[in-house]
Amino acid sequence: MSERSDERLTGIEDTVNGKPHLISPEEMVPDRAEAFGAQDEEAVAGVSLWRDAWRRLLRNKLAVFGLIVVILIALASLIGPPIIRWATGYTYDYIPRDPDLIRAFPPFTAPDGSFSWAHPMGTDTAGRDLLARVLIGGRISLLVGIISTLVSLLIGVAYGATAGYLGGRVDNVMMRIVDVLYALPYMMIVIVLLAVFGQRSPMGQLILLFIALGSVSWLTMARIVRGQVISLKNQEFILAARATGVSTPKIIFRHLVPNVLGPVIVYATLTVPSVMLQEAFLSFLGLGVQAPLSSWGSLVAEGIQNIAIFPWQMIFPGATMALTLFSLNFLGDGLRDALDPQMRKV
Amino acid sequence: MFRFIIRRLVITVPLVLVVISLTWGLIRLAPGNFYSSEKALPPAIEKNIREKYGLDKPWYVQYGRMIGNVLRGDFGLSLRYQGQSVNQILAQTLPVSATLGLLAYGLALVVGVAAGTLAAVKQNSRLDYISMALAMLGISVPNFVLGPILVLIFSLNLYWLPPSRWGGFPSWNLVLPVLTLSAVYMAYIARLTRAGMLEVLRSDYIRTARAKGLSERAVIFRHAMRGGLLPVVSFTGPALAFLISGTVVVERIFALPGLGNYFINASLNRDEPLIIGIVAFTSILIMLLNLAVDIAYGLIDPRIRY
């Protein structure tokens, strides 16, 4: 991302700060055009967009809270299972040898019904430690959620911005392609993908999963970005950039994209849950995580069947997932605010 | 505008054909056949079946026949469900899915817009926090979790509502599936509305309207909503297409005879005519709804030109 002058922005900020409703967006536009465009070419030394955004993010308590929680959960998923194994001997796939132990125990309950620290989240129907399964599941779900969202971000933003900015015939063709891809039966694609590339290593399977997830999630992203860009592209700062002879790719990626990043990030955090849940559906088709490995989506889907009998099997993975999603959303909101200088003081 | 619409409508036809052809290819590439089952068939019986359904013909003959069927608007007979034509299936299941989808989206729209507007007008109030917290919850709780929980509470413990099955329109059977289906959309719309309204409420023309001495109510309903709902409009296209073409999770949980169930099973069964029929229908729906969104977009925001 481009470097840009921070002084100008600070100037605007102060103005807005002082009299919040007196400056209209139209009045702001020339400044903005300079901020994002014209001055850009001069390579003014200053605080980078990212550094600046990061500073603002750290000022947002909820966002910081979200960030910390996400990091904690990620860490727990990473180092939790070995610790559990070391402390109790349980692993995510350990089915007890004793047939009497192959059943669901409630949290903190020993086989004889007394209190026990052995299974803080209880066990699943096969007598496996649910905590270990939730943590292992976190690895997959976080990876899936974040990587495929990033994939969809990269493709969706670039595609949508290009279509929206170029407009006319190019836009028409590009968006019709999106329509066609959107209309194709996703399930058949996955079945064929699996049949052709199915016999790969576990790593290959994981990559296949990312492809399958990323390949559709960018479509809606592209639509949203295009919509945003279309309403932005006739604004003065873009016209100014064009008038000064900035090349088209530069306009798109240096001037337009930074201005739609805010909503894009929020939309991306909204797609994380849907991607995590879609992973559970794809494992039904045989794509992705193979049993006995778990993911939050599959744990929740399993747990919901037993909700009337063993509620903890749904509640713990569900609550962990919900906590993560909440945190990600706080983080997303914070990022959005941090990256969108206009909105900061609202 | 008129020429734009005509152009888009005309191009829909070849696009749908492209979608169908690709789908047809995918079905051919997928392993297994509509007749394969746990019990393997003696080769002779398999041969009989292939001859009966014309699968022994060269691929271009089969493809040509399929395209011919589609152009005539007759998708032929389902391979899996003997004696049922695809057109019949569409005619029977579409009303179910459409009823469910439209009701759910309508509910989501009413509640979502109301909650989002209130939250925006009373920004940072308790109301704002609570409705946005609920919206977050709605987005985070998948419908395959929400549905069973609602059933558990309202059907199995309170015995107020039937736990599942289709009961026609209107009926009490609709309450739980519609609630389940609309939760996520409600949440999305509430967030979208709030965001849009917040932005618009700060803008010039609202200030002007206020300055003219219009009542707050008039400002919000007559002026702010027009611009503030723009994001909701762009969200409506894909959402409606998705809802009307059936949502398999809710249909399965509530045992509803909708299109989604058919589609998933058709894919699993490799039921070619049925897959083609449903894909053709949904692709037309998607393209028309996207067109409608583009038109609406242009009408609401005059800055956008095509």
Added chain:
Amino acid sequence: MSGLIFGGRRMRGRAIGSTILALTLAIASCSVQSGEAEYFGKTAPPEGQVLRYVSGAEPESLDPQMSTGQPEARLYMALYEGLVEYHPVTLEPIPAIAERWEVSADSTEFTFYLRRNARWSNGEPITAQDFVYTFRRGLSPELASRAAYLAYYIKYAQAYNEGGVFVRDPRTGEFLLKRDVPPSGDESAPSAEGATVIEGGAPDTPFHRFIRSPSRLVLPGTEQERARLFAANPKLKSFVAGKEFVPVRAEDIGVEAVDDYTLRITLDQPAPFFVKLLAHQLFRVVPRKAIERYGEAWTKPGNIITSGPFILQSHRPYSEIVMVRNPYYWDAANVKLDKLIFYPIEDMTTMMNLYKAGYIDATYNHTVPTGWVDFVRRLKDYMDAPEASISYVMINTTRPPMNDIRVRRAFSLAIDRQALAKYLRVVKPLTAFSPEGIFPNYPQPKGEDFNPELARKLLAAAGYRDAAGNYDPSKFPVSEVEYVYNTSDRNKEVAEFLQAQWKQNLGLTIPIRNMEWKTFLDYRAKLNYKGFARGAWVSDYMDPNTFLSLFYTRGGDNGTGWWDPKYMRLLDQANRTLDPQRRYELLAKAEKYLLDACPIIPLATYATNWLKKPYVKGMYPNPMTLHPWKFVYIEHDPAKWDRGMPQMAEVVR
């Protein structure tokens, strides 16, 4: 426009936390375990004689000859009747449209005497000609029925279905006979056969003389396939040179209407179990009139004419199928249900919900989810009995390391089937290839059970050992082996359990992989799998042969690549034996031979595992969960309700 989606930035964490907590409590308080109920949920019977039954997947067709599935079979049993019907408890054949039958001493000829009062739902009589039509239709290549192979025991049936030809000498007009064919050399001499004298029974007819005459030679219908055959057996080529080929017609198969109410079926080979087969849907009589008039649409309500106790009133796909009593049914006076409603539902949780809330009266088999079983089993509406279906692991014996019988045995010995049964809760451990406790008097052989010690020794003997000769897991090529299964919760439970067992007992972590159904079938049938694949088999008829015949051929449902002519001969020998007990002994011998070769690892006999409200009477946990609906009724007097499983010994009228 930059603020597209905007969230509350300072939402109070507490508000969210308390929302989650409240929801959690609400869910926990709704758990079904509260209270000591006798039955699962509501027990108020529906008004009148109405049964609401969950039948499983949406039926493929209402044409009994088109679909082979069990969900469909349950519907067909209401709409169509055959010569015989299943006994509601034992599933042995009981008289239906045939009121009695005779079997020739060599079990190749069956004469059925039809009731004079059997009628279609339009009031017209059901005659032997209707059955001839039904059998011919079921076998016709044009119908392309998937179940047609079940009728291949009938003489010339396979030839007709496969489009085969007879060979005729153009000069004499005589057909060439099978017994005159010169042998190709590598097969044993054709079994002795010929005209057997049939005692008593129906009168002799020209057709009867034709069908009892020595079998004609049948060759494939296409030039191509014949050429392949001739290449393998040049003597055959010269034998048929200069002869003409006559297609086998529907009229040639061994089914004859001797008169309006006498049907005679002649088989190609002795099949003592043939009558048991006749209750299958393929043989249930279908209405020629409706089929010829409406074509594919004949099963639509309004067009359909039925032969069973019920007629179709309405069919709304994926929603419901409603049937009402057929007033013309011959035993209509004893049909108690006025209405029979089938709900095609597959989601088990949905089913349990409907059942508990009292919206359905009974479900089909395997419908109580594993998690629920412990809870539901204590209640009096749980139906638990052994089933005529087994679960096993198929082994691809064509690839190393599984082409070594010691390795196959080792993997079988390393599974604790008792623990598996306890874990799955609804199966019984099995070491044989036929279900346990299903076939009375069958001397079922025992296979090897859990013995990890021996398993490790076998693997060491197979070469996976260290320098000291002890078993060394690291030598085993784990990457060459996997366990594949088709997606389902139950299959996943089994897969995970097997993996854990092999890990614990052999120190090997075998990867497991799930696949979507049709992909799995394709993968397994082509022997693409490495190592193990999930296998299960449900009986077509109540005889061990329905299981053992899987390995009669190399292809078909075998799926393991293991095939042994000796095994084939053992089966042939058994099925040619007329004394039932002696035949069972020979079948058991064949089964033992199969178990010793170890192309499969038997795991369990399934149990029925379904639910029935106490007021539903006349429905039994039988081994195939097939219920002849005319015996079923709703009991409105709570004193007469079933408390627990219905008495299986109860005599049915």
